[in-house]
Amino acid sequence: MDNYKFISIAKRLLDTPTKYHLGGWGEQEDGYYLFDCVCLIKSILWGFDFKIGGHGGAIYLANGVPDVGANRLIDLCYDISYDFSKIEIGEILWLDGHVGIYVGDRHVVEATKAWESKVLESTVLENGVRIKNNHQVYTWIKHGKLPYITYNAAYSKITKFEVYDITLDSIKISYDVSLPVDEVLYSFDRINYYPLKDDIIVGLIPDHEYEISIKVKRIYTSNYTESTIIKFKTLKNLKYKVGDIVYAKGNVYLSENSNIIIDKVESICKITNTIDALHPYEINNYGFVDENIVKPYKEFDLFNFLFNLLLLLPVLISFLLIIKSIFWCFLIFIYFFS
Numbered sequence: 001m002d003n004y005k006f007i008s009i010a011k012r013l014l015d016t017p018t019k020y021h022l023g024g025w026g027e028q029e030d031g032y033y034l035f036d037c038v039c040l041i042k043s044i045l046w047g048f049d050f051k052i053g054g055h056g057g058a059i060y061l062a063n064g065v066p067d068v069g070a071n072r073l074i075d076l077c078y079d080i081s082y083d084f085s086k087i088e089i090g091e092i093l094w095l096d097g098h099v100g101i102y103v104g105d106r107h108v109v110e111a112t113k114a115w116e117s118k119v120l121e122s123t124v125l126e127n128g129v130r131i132k133n134n135h136q137v138y139t140w141i142k143h144g145k146l147p148y149i150t151y152n153a154a155y156s157k158i159t160k161f162e163v164y165d166i167t168l169d170s171i172k173i174s175y176d177v178s179l180p181v182d183e184v185l186y187s188f189d190r191i192n193y194y195p196l197k198d199d200i201i202v203g204l205i206p207d208h209e210y211e212i213s214i215k216v217k218r219i220y221t222s223n224y225t226e227s228t229i230i231k232f233k234t235l236k237n238l239k240y241k242v243g244d245i246v247y248a249k250g251n252v253y254l255s256e257n258s259n260i261i262i263d264k265v266e267s268i269c270k271i272t273n274t275i276d277a278l279h280p281y282e283i284n285n286y287g288f289v290d291e292n293i294v295k296p297y298k299e300f301d302l303f304n305f306l307f308n309l310l311l312l313l314p315v316l317i318s319f320l321l322i323i324k325s326i327f328w329c330f331l332i333f334i335y336f337f338s
Contacts, residue, residue, distance in 0.1 A: 001045065001063070002180075003090025003151045004220035009044050010101045010109040010119075016050065018119040020111055026055035035111040035119055037098050038070040045148050065148050070099045077144030084140065085126045090149050093124060093140045102143065114138075156181050156218040161227040166276075168206040168235050173199045175214060175227070183217040190226075207236045207276075235276040240294060244271045250293030252286065253279045262287050268297055 017032045024034030025043040033056055035043065043058045045065040051057035061067060068076065074094035087093075093100045093108055100110030102124070111119045114137040122132040128140040145151055156179035165172040173186065173196060185193040186201060188210055196214065204210065210233070215226040240246060245268060252263040256277035269283040279288035 001149050002220065003088070003149050004154070004218070006044060006090050006149055007101060007103040007109070008220040009048065010040070011103055011121075012050070013040075013119045014109065014121055016119075018111070020113050020117040020119075024111075025060075026058045028052065028056070033119075037100065037111045038068070038073055040111040040119060041073065041092065041099060041101060041146075042067065045146075063148060070094065070097055073099055073146075074142065074144060077146055080142055080144040082128075082142045084124060084128045084143065087124075087143055088145065088151055089154065090151055091143045091145055093143045095130070095138050095141045098138070100140075108140075112137075152179055154218065154221065155179075155223045155225050156216055158214070158216060158225055158227045161214060161230065163212065163230050163232050166232055166234060168237055169204045170200060170202040171204065171212075171232065171234075173201065173212075173214065175216075177216055180219040181216040182219040184214060185216075186212060186214045188212055190229075204234050206234050209233045233276070235274075236280070238274050238276075238280055239291065240271050240274065240281060240296075242271055242274055245269070245297050246271060246281075246283075247295045247297040248283060248289055248293055249295075250289060252283070253288045256280065256282070256288050258288075265289065265293075 013033070019029070019032045019034055020036060021034035022036050023039060024036055025039035025046070026048045027034050042065060043055060046055075046058040046060065046062040048055065049057035074080070074092060077092055087102045089102060089104045091102045093102055098110075098112070100108040100122070103109050103121075106123050106125070108122045108124050108130070109119065110122060115122070115132050115135070120132070122130055124130055124140055129136055130138050130140050156177045158175060159178055160174065160176040162174040163171050164174060175184070184196040186196045187193045190213060193215065209231065211229050211231050213227050213229045215224045217224050247267070248269045249266045250264070251261045252265050254260040254262050256275045256279050263286070265283070271281050271283060272285045273282035274280055275282070275288075277288075279290055281291065281294055282288050
C-alpha cells in the first residue's frame with residue numbers, strides 16, 4: 001500500500017463516526033466504527049474501505065499483515081528513529097502499549113481513550129511530546145516505517161510531456177508520470193485550468209500560436225506538479241485535403257520545408273499528406289509541392305457532358321438559325337444589288 005493512500009484512509013476516519021473499543025478493527029455499533037490503536041492500523045492494512053457490515057471491508061490477516069500488538073508492531077518496522085524532528089508521512093509512532101499514524105504537518109491520527117475516546121488527530125512536537133488542545137498525554141518514544149507500506153514522494157513528477165497530432169482545431173497530449181495521479185489539467189495561460197479528457201483538446205483556432213502546460217495531482221493528496229510550457233501552432237485551413245485528386249505543375253521538393261528539388265511534375269496527382277509548412281502538400285507519397293502549383297482537377301464525366309450539351313442544344317439551334325437567316329439575307333442582298 002502507498003503511504004499516501006494509507007494516511008488518506010486514516011484522515012477520512014476523522015470525519016467518520018468512531019469510538020475507541022479495545023480490540024475493535026472496524027466492526028460497527030450504533031452507526032460507529034470501533035477501533036483501538038493498533039487495530040486501526042491493522043484494519044487499514046487489511047483493506048478497510050468504509051463498507052457497512054463486517055469490518056468495513058477489512059479481511060483478517062489480509063495482505064500478509066499479521067495480527068500483533070502495539071509493541072510487536074513497532075518491532076516489525078525499519079528505519080527506527082528517536083528523532084522526531086524528521087518523520088516521513090505514513091510512519092508509525094510508538095510509546096509503550098500505544099501506536100499512531102503520522103500524517104504530516106506534525107499531525108498524528110490515532111485511536112485513543114485520551115481526550116475524546118475515538119479516532120482523532122493529535123500533534124507531535126519535535127521532542128516527541130504528544131498534545132491536543134495544549135493538553136499533553138504522554139510522550140512518543142520512537143517512530144519507524146512499516147514493511148507493508150511503500151513510502152513514496154509527496155509529488156508525482158511529470159517525466160514526459162508532448163503535443164502531437166496537431167490539426168486545424170485540435171491537439172493530442174501525451175504525458176508520463178512517476179507516481180499515479182487522479183487529476184490532469186491543462187492551461188494556455190497558467191491561470192485558467194481545464195480538465196484534460198481523453199488526452200485531446202478541441203475547439204482551437206486554425207493558424208494560431210498557443211503556449212500550453214499541464215499540471216497533475218498526485219493521487220490521495222492535493223499536491224499538484226506543473227509541466228514546462230510547450231509552444232505550438234495549429235494548422236492553416238488548407239485548400240486541399242488528403243485524398244483529393246489535383247493537377248500539379250512545377251517543382252517537387254524532398255520534404256515539407258526543404259528547398260531541394262527532386263523532380264518536376266506536370267500531371268494529375270493525389271494528395272497523400274497535408275502539412276502546415278513551406279510546401280504543404282505531399283503528392284503520391286513521393287514529394288512535396290507548393291500550394292500555388294496545385295489546381296483542382298475533375299475527371300471527364302461523359303454523362304454530364306452529354307447532359308449539358310443537351311441543355312445547350314436549343315441555344316445552339318437558335319444560333320444556327322440566326323446564322324442561316326443572316327446568310328440568306330446576304331444572298332438576297334447580293335442578288336438584287338449586283
